[in-house]
Amino acid sequence: MDFPDELKYTEEHEWIAIEADIATIGISDFAQSQLGDIVFVELPEVGDELEAGKPCGVVESVKAVSDIYSPLSGEVVEINEELPDAPETLNTSPYEDGWMIKIRLSNPQELDDLLDADSYQELIKED
């Protein structure tokens, strides 16, 4: 399994890429492998205000339906429009083609709560 060093992670198995005040968010390689074949994705809409720790989307696999929790607060500025029609992208390319949303951060201090790749891998091992 792959956990790029340049990304941040959460206990809820999302990854975050930061570029200036824009955060790109997706689910980790671990998350997609645990979920199994993903068959349905529901994303928020551009313009939605997200609150850190609150559900902002849904991922459904052949096993289960899971909420996606927004790791950060901010306004949705872009969503991956292709994902709902090709949910399998989350399995095949979780960190690139499978990105889910981009938000403009409203509280950059929340970045301090995110995990780096090493701490995230420690966390999965404990699970």
Added chain:
Amino acid sequence: MIGTDSRGLVLDEPLLFEQSQPGRIGFSLPEADVPHTAPAAELLRDEITGFPELSEVDVIRHYTRLSTWNYGVDSGFYPLGSCTMKYNPKINEVAARLPGFSDIHPQTPEALNQGALELMYRLERALAEVSGFPAICLQPAAGAQGELAGMLMIRAWHEARGNKRTKVIIPDTAHGTNPATAALCGYEVVPVVSDGILSRDAVAAVMSNEVAALMITNPNTLGLFEADIRAICALVHEQGGLVYSDGANLNALMGISRPGDLGIDVMHFNLHKTFSTPHGGGGPGAGPIGVSAELIPYLPLPVIIKENQNYRFDYERPHSIGRVKAFYGHFGILVRAYSYILAMGGPGLKKATELAVLNANYIRARLEGVYALPFTERSLHEVVFSEENLGGGCRTLDVAKRLIDYGFHPPTIYFPLVVAGALMIEPTETESKQTLDDFCDALLAIAAEAEHEPDKLKQAPTRARRRRLDEATAARKPRLRWRPSSN
């Protein structure tokens, strides 16, 4: 291990559309005895594309063959955890078909419906005795509707006190319908991590005067009894909240422990689980609710009342949340549940509970060690294993598919979510030791195959009518109806 009986005459079954032959006819209409009229030309069409043309015997054979593919608790062991696929004793059907019950119209005046009202009144009393709640409402059509009615009562209770509470606490071992119900009632869900058994401390950490209620499933979805339940109820009550209990697993407590005595304020019953009414065809179900004295004014309308020796519906209840179901719920199901209660008697119901728990623990004892048991507290009516110990890279899904080759319906898998690769087995009380042993032997053989011949699991099922279905493609690109072009 696998039987070698002949399966020579295996009939495949194309869709009716695919069996169509031009010119075949399966109906004959009598001569018209009224004058012909000519519909407007634009309402007529020459043909319906793809409409099947078949004879009567074609159609009868099609549906009769399909009916033989059904699998149900009347054809074999059906160990679906959480679902409680209890055997439905046939005496229930005899009672439900008595003309006095089956032929009455729901709009018959009360004076002419006294027997039906009495049956419902007596069923309410019986459920009250089993559960320890002073009042029961039989109306909700299923467990989820019972939940909704119960939570609406909790909301009405708070509103009557001027409370603007906005949150509902739900542990991770609750049934999935609980958060949906809370959300539908306008509450924000506060999840709590339980560690198998919910502790008072875990609830205390999130309890506040913003919390309207705690929703708890007891025993929970791991088949474990919530041992702290009294202390948890006391804590929630101290801070002005109420406790909703999901009674879907009451079949593990019936005759032993009464939720109403533990401090619960509202609970729904699933008559199609605990009281042996059919799950058949997705319904109808019945999800009565029991409530504490505090909540009686909020019960749905109407309430059945006994006056002198007569029964009537009472509609004069200003605090009621209103009607939740047309007429008075699924009456035929209520007859079946009452029939079960009378046929079993108090000691019989208790015995059913004991055997349900014994059967689940027998399976646990035979499989524990080979299959990983993530929560080791004493099981009640069901037992949940994880996929952790499986060899050969096999997963829970592979075990389930391989069970089909061994002639068993798989148990519930991948639920509850708190267990990785859950394998959730609920045998129910009516299964013999022989059936349980055959089932455990199959699971043990499969675990050994996983270790030494994992392909046998990964290719499974090989002996079913269809090989493993591509569930991912079916879900991603569903074909929901037949079209002429797909022929």
